[in-house]
Amino acid sequence: MFGGQQPILVLSQNTKRESGRKVQLENINAGKAIADVIRTCLGPQAMLKMLMDPMGGIVMTNDGNAILREITVQHPAAKSMIEIARTQDEEVGDGTTSVIVLAGEILAVAEPFLHQQYHPTVIIRAYREALEDIIKLISTDLSIPIDVKDRSKMAEVVKSCVGTKFISRWSELAVKIALDAVETVTLNENGRLEVDIKRYAKVEKIPGGTIDESCVLSGVMFNKDVTHPKMRRYIENPRIICLDCTLEYKKGESQTNVELIGDQDFTKMLQIEEEFVKKICDDIIAIKPDIVFTEKGVSDLAQHYLLKAGITAIRRLRKTDNLRLARACGATIVNRTEELTEKDVGLGAGLFEIKKIGDEYFTFVTKCKDPKACTILLRGASKDILNETERNLQDALHVARNLVLEPRLVPGGGAVEMAVSLALSKKQIKGPYSAVAQALEIIPRTLTQNCGANTIRTLTALRAKHASHSGDSICAWGIDGESGEIVDMNVKGIWEPLSVKMQVYKTAVETAILLLRIDEIVSGSKKSRDEPTNPAAMAAQHE
Incomplete structure (x- = not known):
């Protein structure tokens, strides 16, 4: 039909x-x-x-x-x-x-x-x-073609990119930062170049100071302080462990029912939890690290055990920061403390310190031997200036990266x-x-x-x-x-x-x-409320 x-x-x-x-x-x-x-x-x-x-x-x-x-x-x-x-x-x-x-x-x-x-x-x-x-x-x-190893020629190209930006007054500094950062994160795997600036070259903006104080750190930095005030804040050549697990009591999954009859049952339950935390800390202490970084929480009891062993703990690190830290100091991120071995320890960092800049505390892991990840520290008068400087710097970083991957110029x-x-x-x-x-x-x-x-x-x-x-x-x-x-x-x-x-x-x-x-x-646009719906009214409106 x-x-x-x-x-x-x-x-x-x-x-x-x-x-x-x-x-x-x-x-x-x-x-x-x-x-x-x-x-x-x-x-x-x-x-x-x-x-x-x-x-x-x-x-x-x-x-x-x-x-x-x-x-x-x-x-x-x-x-x-x-x-x-x-x-x-x-x-x-x-x-x-x-x-x-x-x-x-x-x-x-x-x-x-x-x-x-x-x-x-x-x-x-x-x-x-x-x-x-x-x-x-x-x-x-x-x-x-351009020789990527010729730093002066590379600097010339990045400078011409930066020259059109707000940051052009500090072009020498911006060019140096861009080239240093790209050089740091360049990785040659099986004859294939990989330059991942998005993941491994993080820009940290701290208002205050002047743009001249900006620099590329030979390591990483993040806005964190130690978990316990008595833990060490300055360690040279630290042994670093990166974890992806909690250093807290094991929480029961949802719908967990626990039946307690007498007060001795409650004491027993607390004892089991404490033993669990002690076992986790013993696994860590056995490796003899100086610092433990974890993406999750650290309980008060765990802090006590780690402090007694002279270990500094920093908690609730971002996943991206942990990846950068592990790559910078040569550590392996471990998901379970019982699987920790000597080869998971990061030995590549030369210095761990916590500095107070303005009102905030910042953790610095610097002087790394072969970082392959870095933090670009930006200083400036206000947030607006810092945001514009970061946008300009991102352009410079991309230009330097493009040159490494395809070394030809026009x-x-x-x-x-x-x-x-x-x-x-x-x-x-x-x-x-x-x-x-x-x-x-x-x-x-x-x-x-x-x-x-x-x-x-x-x-x-x-x-x-x-x-x-x-x-x-x-x-x-x-x-x-x-x-x-x-x-x-x-x-x-x-x-x-x-x-x-x-x-x-x-x-x-x-x-x-x-x-x-x-x-x-x-x-297909929606009808406006005052638009007449009956045809007669529409005709009258046209007349």
């Missing part, structure tokens, strides 16, 4: 439906609006944005991802744009501003072709072809965009393909605008420099973000990791393609 019928799209009265060219143009406008918000945050002369949330908290930053995370938008295409900043941040940790500005421009250059009745799939095909050519160009002709300051733009233009393919070449110029143009220089004159001169360049070397002429002048990036020493640039181009073009593919937005 229903065999010949086509499925029908049923739209209710309160469902809004927009389709065709109108939707594509709306999506382009939404993308451009998001890019305009972020545009002034590119380059060394970047302006900060101050964002206030409904709770009254403020965020001051020029990090594209942090800004977009705080903004509330309604348009679905604008939400997609915000998502790409997050992708960029998670993948390579830098270039969040560039990717938004570039994606907005790639969408903008598609607008004239839509007005000329080009079909979106034609534009998309040209964009895909352009992206393949860009990736081929920058991974071979327009990038140079010139910064818009030089690589100009070189790619020129190379694409040489193919003389008209239409959307050449529009991508034109869109890439947005990076040097925005850098020039943010310096307050003459945009048209500067870009024309930069184009001429690139067009007249001949030779085997990369044309590294770009914009000096401080003054807006055209400089040779080889002389200026501004380089960027290839992986960051590659991710910027891939994400920007793919997002533009995705948004151009949309030809219909259907949104």
